[in-house]
Amino acid sequence: MRERVPNPSQNCSGRPTDKGNANTAMNAAPTSxxxxxxxxxxxxxxxxxxxxxxxxxxxxxxxxxxxxxxxxxxxxxxxxxxxxxxxxxxxxYATGPYEYSVAWLLLTFLGIFGVHRFYQRKWLSAILYLLTGGGFLIGVIYDFCTLNGQIDELNRKPAQ
Structure with a gap:
C-alpha cells in the first residue's frame, strides 16, 4: 500500500489552504x-x-x-x-481617489491660496482661503492639523 504524501497547499483533511495565496489578508502588502x-x-x-x-x-x-x-x-x-x-x-489612513502626498504638497506650498481645498472639491472654503490668505493663516494651521483626516474621510466615502 502506498503512503499518501500531503500536498503543501492542502491541510490534513485534503482541503486547500491559503498558503501561497497572495490574495489572502495575511499575505497582502499594505497599501501605501x-x-x-x-x-x-x-x-x-x-x-x-x-x-x-x-x-x-x-x-x-x-x-x-x-x-x-x-x-x-x-x-x-x-x-x-x-x-x-x-x-x-x-x-x-484609507487609500482612494485623493492622494495624501498631493494634498500635503499643495497645502505646504500653496495653502494660503486654498489650492489644497480646491483639490478636495471644497469649493466654498477654497474661495474663502483664496480671498483671505488661508483664512488669515488660521485655516492653514487648522489644515496642517487635520488634513490627513479630511483626505481619509473623502477616500472612505462611497463613489457617487
Missing part, C-alpha cells in the same frame, strides 16, 4: 497612503514639524514647531523614525 521620500523632504524642514504633520502626528508637530524640532534633538532622532511613521500612516 504616504510617501517616505516626501517625509524625508519635509524632514529637512523638520524643526517646523512638517514631517510629523504629514504622517498624522499633529500634537508632536505643534511641539516640534514651537520648540525647533524639540531643540533639534527630536529632529535628528526623527531621521531614523520616519520609516515607522510611514508604516503607521499607511495602516491608519
Amino acid at each position: 497612503t504616504h510617501n517616505k521620500a516626501i517625509g524625508y523632504i519635509l524632514w529637512i524642514f523638520g524643526f517646523t514639524g512638517s514631517h510629523r504633520f504629514y504622517f498624522g502626528k499633529p500634537i508632536t508637530g505643534i511641539i516640534w514647531l514651537f520648540t525647533g524640532g524639540l531643540f533639534l534633538i527630536g529632529w535628528i532622532v526623527d531621521l531614523f523614525l520616519i520609516p515607522s511613521m510611514d508604516r503607521d500612516a499607511d495602516a491608519r
Whole structure:
C-alpha cells in the first residue's frame, strides 16, 4: 500500500489552504497612503514639524514647531523614525481617489491660496482661503492639523 504524501497547499483533511495565496489578508502588502521620500523632504524642514504633520502626528508637530524640532534633538532622532511613521500612516489612513502626498504638497506650498481645498472639491472654503490668505493663516494651521483626516474621510466615502 502506498503512503499518501500531503500536498503543501492542502491541510490534513485534503482541503486547500491559503498558503501561497497572495490574495489572502495575511499575505497582502499594505497599501501605501504616504510617501517616505516626501517625509524625508519635509524632514529637512523638520524643526517646523512638517514631517510629523504629514504622517498624522499633529500634537508632536505643534511641539516640534514651537520648540525647533524639540531643540533639534527630536529632529535628528526623527531621521531614523520616519520609516515607522510611514508604516503607521499607511495602516491608519484609507487609500482612494485623493492622494495624501498631493494634498500635503499643495497645502505646504500653496495653502494660503486654498489650492489644497480646491483639490478636495471644497469649493466654498477654497474661495474663502483664496480671498483671505488661508483664512488669515488660521485655516492653514487648522489644515496642517487635520488634513490627513479630511483626505481619509473623502477616500472612505462611497463613489457617487
